[in-house]
Amino acid sequence: MSRPVRVRFAPSPTGHLHVGSARTALFNWLFARHEGGAFVLRIEDTDLARSTVESERAVLDDLAWLGLAWDEGPDVGGAYGPYRQSERLEIYREHAERLLAEGKTFRCYCTDEELEEKRRLALTDGRIPQYDGACRGLSAAAEAALSSEGRRPTVRAHRPTRDVAVDDLVRGRVEFAREMLGDFIILRSDGRPTYNFAVVVDDALMEISHVVRAEEHLPNTMRQLLLYEALGLEPPSFAHVSLIVDKDRSKLSKRRGASSVAEFREQGFLSEALLNYLALLGWSHPDAKEIMSRDELVRAFDLARVSSSPAAFDEDKLAWINAHHIREEPIGRVAELARPYFEAEGVCEPDGERFEAIVDLVREGLERLSEIPYAAGFFFTDDPEVEDDARPWLESETGEAVLKGLLSTLEAEEGVLDQASVKRALKAVGEELGARGKDLYMPVRAALTGRIHGPSLALVAALLGRDRVLARLSRAAARR
RNA sequence: GGCGCCAUCGUCUAGCGGUUAGGACGCCGGCCUCUCAAGCCGGUAACACGGGUUCGAUUCCCGUUGGCGCUACCA
Numbered sequence: 001m002s003r004p005v006r007v008r009f010a011p012s013p014t015g016h017l018h019v020g021s022a023r024t025a026l027f028n029w030l031f032a033r034h035e036g037g038a039f040v041l042r043i044e045d046t047d048l049a050r051s052t053v054e055s056e057r058a059v060l061d062d063l064a065w066l067g068l069a070w071d072e073g074p075d076v077g078g079a080y081g082p083y084r085q086s087e088r089l090e091i092y093r094e095h096a097e098r099l100l101a102e103g104k105t106f107r108c109y110c111t112d113e114e115l116e117e118k119r120r121l122a123l124t125d126g127r128i129p130q131y132d133g134a135c136r137g138l139s140a141a142a143e144a145a146l147s148s149e150g151r152r153p154t155v156r157a158h159r160p161t162r163d164v165a166v167d168d169l170v171r172g173r174v175e176f177a178r179e180m181l182g183d184f185i186i187l188r189s190d191g192r193p194t195y196n197f198a199v200v201v202d203d204a205l206m207e208i209s210h211v212v213r214a215e216e217h218l219p220n221t222m223r224q225l226l227l228y229e230a231l232g233l234e235p236p237s238f239a240h241v242s243l244i245v246d247k248d249r250s251k252l253s254k255r256r257g258a259s260s261v262a263e264f265r266e267q268g269f270l271s272e273a274l275l276n277y278l279a280l281l282g283w284s285h286p287d288a289k290e291i292m293s294r295d296e297l298v299r300a301f302d303l304a305r306v307s308s309s310p311a312a313f314d315e316d317k318l319a320w321i322n323a324h325h326i327r328e329e330p331i332g333r334v335a336e337l338a339r340p341y342f343e344a345e346g347v348c349e350p351d352g353e354r355f356e357a358i359v360d361l362v363r364e365g366l367e368r369l370s371e372i373p374y375a376a377g378f379f380f381t382d383d384p385e386v387e388d389d390a391r392p393w394l395e396s397e398t399g400e401a402v403l404k405g406l407l408s409t410l411e412a413e414e415g416v417l418d419q420a421s422v423k424r425a426l427k428a429v430g431e432e433l434g435a436r437g438k439d440l441y442m443p444v445r446a447a448l449t450g451r452i453h454g455p456s457l458a459l460v461a462a463l464l465g466r467d468r469v470l471a472r473l474s475r476a477a478a479r480r
Numbered sequence: 481g482g483c484g485c486c487a488u489c490g491u492c493u494a495g496c497g498g499u500u501a502g503g504a505c506g507c508c509g510g511c512c513u514c515u516c517a518a519g520c521c522g523g524u525a526a527c528a529c530g531g532g533u534u535c536g537a538u539u540c541c542c543g544u545u546g547g548c549g550c551u552a553c554c555a
Contacts (some may be wrong), residue, residue, distance in 0.1 A: 012555050045555055112553075128482060129551080154553055171485070180483050180551080187554040195555050219484060219550040242486075242548090249547060277492095280504090288503050307493075309486050310548065317492065317505040327518080365517040422531055426514090441514030453516035 005037025006209050012044045013055035016260040018061035020244040020252055023278040027241055028212045029068040030301035040206060041073030043084045046192050062261040066271050069292060079404055080206040085198050092193035095231065096155050104230040105186060107153035108135040109146035111267055117397050124312035130182035155187035157230060164222050169239035170306045176222040196220055200227040203236055212239045239303055241359060242282055242310045252313055268369025270329065273322035281311040283361060291324045319367040326366050335359040338372050345373040347380045361455045394476050398435055399443035403477040405429040410470060417466040422458040447476035
């Protein structure tokens with residue numbers, strides 16, 4: 001039963017990567033890395049109508065952004081390719097052919113309309129709408145006749161003859177009664193495989209050892225187990241991970257709030273933060289550790305600690321985790337990631353040592369990188385806008401005195417303006433005027449930044465530099 | 481309707497028969513402080529319900545209720 005660990009993530013390329021899918025991918029990846037196994041990426045694009053190459057690109061990009069590197073896949077190849085189901089049609093056909101020859105499947109010539117009518121009838125009679133086996137055991141002559149009518153057959157696998165059970169790694173033993181399933185289609189009338197058939201053939205041929213996927217696939221497992229048996233192949237282990245739901249317990253929708261990896265990226269969430277948060281949705285560290293790097297996650301991950309109940313996506317907590325990572329990542333990287341937000345705002349010089357220092361100063365208060373142009377805005381303008389709540393500090397009498405006092409003190413002082421010299425000047429002015437605390441600092445803060453909140457004032461002033469500080473002080477002092 | 485999965489603070493969770501039911505986010509208060517944030521300290525708040533099993537159930541079993549999923553020639 002023990003074979004090399006090989007897991008796969010098999011998205012349908014029908015849009016951007018959803019956070020739910022991202023978590024499934026993450027669990028697969030963590031499991032593979034933890035076990036030293038292979039992480040395979042397979043594209044399930046048999047649904048021609050919905051699959052697009054742009055979507056495939058988008059999904060690959062999202063995955064790469066998250067840092068979930070795959071060992072085999074459509075773009076990197078591998079020994080078990082091809083990795084796009086649309087390129088494996090011949091493989092499915094061969095296997096279906098074999099099953100047909102072995103009598104394990106049969107051709108069904110029923111049309112959509114006929115099936116639909118039977119379904120409708122069953123429903124009104126209060127019966128379970130299930131395929132009635134009309135084409136089971138058709139003679140060659142009968143098939144020929146149906147075929148000559150121009151009917152294109154599907155291929156169906158026989159209904160189960162007994163109950164089926166799976167020992168799920170996160171759910172334990174789950175049993176499926178034989179009655180719940182009729183003869184099911186494995187090949188459509190146009191020759192394309194259905195999901196359940198393609199998955200089994202692929203997972204088997206790609207020697208997937210563990211199928212870690214969303215809970216919605218649990219009922220499919222019965223069909224798949226049946227197909228493994230029919231094909232004479234050993235099934236993998238299964239682990240069905242619960243769904244991620246909305247605050248109101250419904251399926252996470254695109255409607256309210258962000259739900260795709262791309263959206264979170266645009267809002268300025270670091271990939272390690274999103275990854276970190278997603279890992280905590282349904283899994284927990286044995287020591288309750290919450291802020292973790294990719295490496296720490298890999299080290300600690302264990303399928304046995306994966307929860308079986310659905311989890312609600314909480315953007316507040318994601319933001320909290322993001323704030324941590326923004327503060328703790330190397331400043332060079334954070335500055336790099338922050339740059340596009342400045343560029344989008346058309347702010348000048350998002351580069352260089354000063355830029356990095358500014359990002360370093362303001363990142364303390366950030367939950368999302370997208371907030372950074374505002375947080376650092378006053379550094380990049382000669383005349384920062386004075387916000388309403390800052391105005392009173394500039395208009396008061398003591399405020400004016402402080403500004404003028406500081407201005408002359410600073411003007412009298414030679415050399416560079418650094419943190420220490422600013423503090424020294426502030427102290428001197430305060431003593432002279434008998435002002436301290438807010439009365440001393442707030443007018444200066446308002447004059448330099450236009451706001452009443454922000455990083456430590458001495459640091460702000462030092463970063464602004466002597467010229468800007470003097471200019472802003474004199475302009476503010478003259479305002480009144 | 482049938483089948484399945486799930487059920488601890490508002491949310492994410494720990495717990496795997498005996499705990500003052502723990503942690504985290506959020507919220508509230510305090511400390512720190514020029515402000516905000518961070519940090520630190522404290523507070524708020526939960527075992528859905530009913531039966532069993534057991535000396536003892538949050539924990540095991542059954543049922544009820546509720547949520548979700550599947551029930552396609554979608555994945």
